[in-house]
Amino acid sequence: MRLFIAEKPSLAQAIAHGLGHMSKRNGYIECGNDIVTWCFGHILQQYDPEDYDKNLHAWRLEDLPIIPEHWKNKVSSSAKEQYEVIKSLVAKADCIVNAGDPDREGQLLVDEVLNQLGVLNQKPIQRILLNALDEKSVKTALADIRDNRDFVGLRNSALARQRADWLIGMNLTRMYTIRSQKAGYTGTISVGRVQTPTTALVVRRELEIRNFKPKDYYLLQVDWAHPNGVISTTWKPQEQAEGQDEEGRLIKRDPAEQLAEEIRQETGVVESVEQKKGQSQPKLPYSLSSLQIDAGKIYGYSPQEVLDTQQSLYEKKLTTYPRSDCDYLPTNQLADVPLVLKSLRALTDDLAQMVENADPALRSRAWNDKKISAHHAIIPTTITPEWDRLNEREQNLYTLVAKAYLAQFYPPQTFLSTKIQIRCAGESFHVSGKVILDDGWKQLYHGSLEEKEGDDHPETKLPAVKQGDAVSCQESRIQTRTTKPPARYNASTLLKAMKEIGKYVKDASLKATLKDCSGIGTEATRAGIIETIQKRGFVSVTRQKNLIPTEKGYLLLRILSDSITYPDITARWEQSLDAISRKEMRLQDFFQEQSRFVQQLLEEAKSCEIPPPKDVVRCPKCSSPMMRRWTTKNGKKSYFWGCSKYPECKTTLPDRNGKPVFEELGKYRPKKKQSKTDAGSFHYKKPTE
Structure with missing residues (x-):
């Protein structure tokens, strides 16, 4: 059997x-x-x-x-x-x-x-x-069907990751919880290899915003008269010119005013004209993360909503495996192309027209066996959905997946880009233009919500000019701009940051590794991690659905070592896990490495200073922070407050609605056995990633 x-x-x-x-x-x-x-x-x-x-x-x-x-x-x-x-x-x-x-x-x-x-x-x-x-x-x-022994390395890499996460989570969560409660905090300070750097992203972004100081800067824009039309340009100051900040922005208005006056008296010349034909290749089919990012941007869906909906479409056999981290397709899937297109043609009028304009003979860059690992990109199956039985979210996500698949059978978008540089009064003025020659795959998105949310530069036509043409200043204007702080994260942009985590490493040499391993967390866990850091009280959600740190989140970044708040640890792990999967590294060696690392982190944790919370409750006898504890009597849980310096100080206070009652000092003293732990009172919850 x-x-x-x-x-x-x-x-x-x-x-x-x-x-x-x-x-x-x-x-x-x-x-x-x-x-x-x-x-x-x-x-x-x-x-x-x-x-x-x-x-x-x-x-x-x-x-x-x-x-x-x-x-x-x-x-x-x-x-x-x-x-x-x-x-x-x-x-x-x-x-x-x-x-x-x-x-x-x-x-x-x-x-x-x-x-x-x-x-x-x-x-x-x-x-x-x-x-x-x-x-x-x-x-x-x-x-x-393959031999399971071929996947021993893959299994061992998962086992190594699972156990190393346990070591980090169990040890550091206990250490920081005990120490923070002695400083007057309540609850658990959960620490994890993925959740902690993810929380740190939100905290560091908020600190950037709080510390941001807006600065005014100036742009000199000049319209030049040419026989074939007006050329609207922007002045590009020379690198050593006065009045610029470290990023090359003009922060003094005087140089712009002086130059504007000077060019009115002189004739300019077209110094260079550069024209290039370019192509925009069809977007790749979706991995889970790229789908979560687009669906969040276009429809406002949370990463977890996207995962749950894709799981539903998968179980209805309408789309392929939802937790894919791959955005390429194997060539053996080409045999299904006619059947998938036939299925899509039978759905909405819009999709039917898109199929009609598709060319099944085209082969995009997505068809690449070398890019395939255990799974491929998310695409429609050959089964035609009963459209009216899908809810709105399922219809929207199915359509996104279908369009990305159809894009593989459309030609690239082609365009002509033009750069013009004008010289006048010893200074350079620049403008770039773009003319679409053939929409190609972009026609799939014309007039759609996706197009409105896209990042493409609008088409800009420039008059026909040639090098050496004379131009004269028709109008100049100085625009005042103000620098803006970075935007707060929402669930979708935070997920994108997790996927592109190489941008945020402390050790720049690890960027390539994190790019290769597609960030921190997995396609299946990232949405859950974002929800976890909310549930554990590290971040909260504003009315605009932005993520902001709580006091507990700020505390986390303040007291934890950079070794765990930056994503560098994941990059180093991935190097080892990849070696394990290739059977070039033993599990035992990896565990010994991680055991030493955990001990190092614990030593660092012992010496960190933990500031008391703003609303700390002080012991009325010794002024040490008090901790909310619990005990059980006749199977019922009851709370009380005890001094964090127990057993040196045995002061206790009754609890009323989560607050200590100072009027009844010493009335309630639990048995010594109940207060044995240094950790105070909290439910034990096993940390995850």
Whole structure:
């Protein structure tokens, strides 16, 4: 019997349809001699510290660092029944097929279950890679099942990332939570390799805005008379000219006024005319991040809304795998082009016209097998949607995906760009123009919301001139401009920054690595990370949907080491993870490296100064910060306030609606056992990325 273990039920259902002869059972599907079962994402969880040692339930500085000698997993409480189903089927199987999603996490998700069951190296195990759930894609994948051993490096890289994140999160979260609570803060200071640099992006941007000092600068614009028309130019001061700031902006008005007066008396000459034909290649099909960025810009959808909607379209078999980090297509997908175009033609009138104008024989740069890893760009499948049954968000995102796919069958946009330089009174005046020769793929977006949100420069026609032509000043004007601070992040622009995180590294030599690994986080986790830093109180959302730091967010950047607030750590990890996936680095060596790194970060954390919060509650006896703690009596939780210098100072106060009651000083004293921990009172939550 051959057993397929899918990552989720929808994937299992698609595989079963591809195999045929389906007969549903409790927790699995029989398909002749094949059986298909499923997980619910990660049905195994890593041990928490207290699972290794019950004494670690209390958070104490003296217990750090916590570094497991033997890593262990436990079955999620919500998946125990399904785990037992998988366990019984694995025992009977002659061959097992890992049907996790086609990426690093998908490989680990199924392999870790097989390892937990003790069969990972005991039975024949194969691997199926599915990028879409339509019947044709499934049958193609079933005909190309691989040996699971080919993906050991991929699994180990996911395992290395998972465990290293655990070390960072568990140790630093405890360290900074304990220390910050002693300074008077409440709650958990969660630290993570991805969430912390992401929070830092928002904090640093806000600090830029707060510290920004607007400056006026001036532009001298001159209209020159020529027999063929007016040439509108802008003065470009020489590099060494007086009155400029460090970025070459003119911050003194006098030089512009003097030059404006001078050129009225002189004749100018066309010093150079440069014309070039250019092309704008069709935009690539979407990865998840690029789709989230465009959908946020065009429709205001949050990254999580886009991911959820794409997951829905994927499960309806209308688009391909939604968590793709790739924006290229394999050449074997060319065989499906006629069927996909036929499907799109049957939808809206707009899409039908776009298909009509497409040329299926064209081959854009998107068709590149060398750019494909575990999955390819998000594109429509060959199945025609029942349009009226899709909600508005599904229709909008499907249309975005369809247009990006159709763009691959349109020619490049071609244009003629012209640069004119005029010389007068020893100074240079410049203008650039652009004339569209052929719209090409850009015609797909004419009059659409996408075009309005685009970044293209408008078409600017210039009169025909040649080098040496004489011109005279017709009009000059000095415009006053004011520098503007950078814009605040919203969910979409923050996601873009995460994807382009190489721009924000401290060590410039790591920029290339972060570009190659497509930023911090994964396509599947970035939206969740942005929501996590909101839920954990590091950032809040304004009415305009901008993200701004909270006091807790500012604190995070102030007390944490640059080693964890900058994304450089991810770049260094990716270099190691890539080596692990190629089997050029051992897991053990990577863990030893990370263990040393965690110990270094903990040492730095011990010496950092933590300022008290603005609303700190001071102990009425010793003036140390007080902490809100909790205890249980008869199964009910009750709160009180205790001095952070316990046991040196044992002052306590009752709690009323989250505030201490000073009038009843000392009335409530919990048993000594209840106040054993230095950490104060908080729910323990396992940190994620």
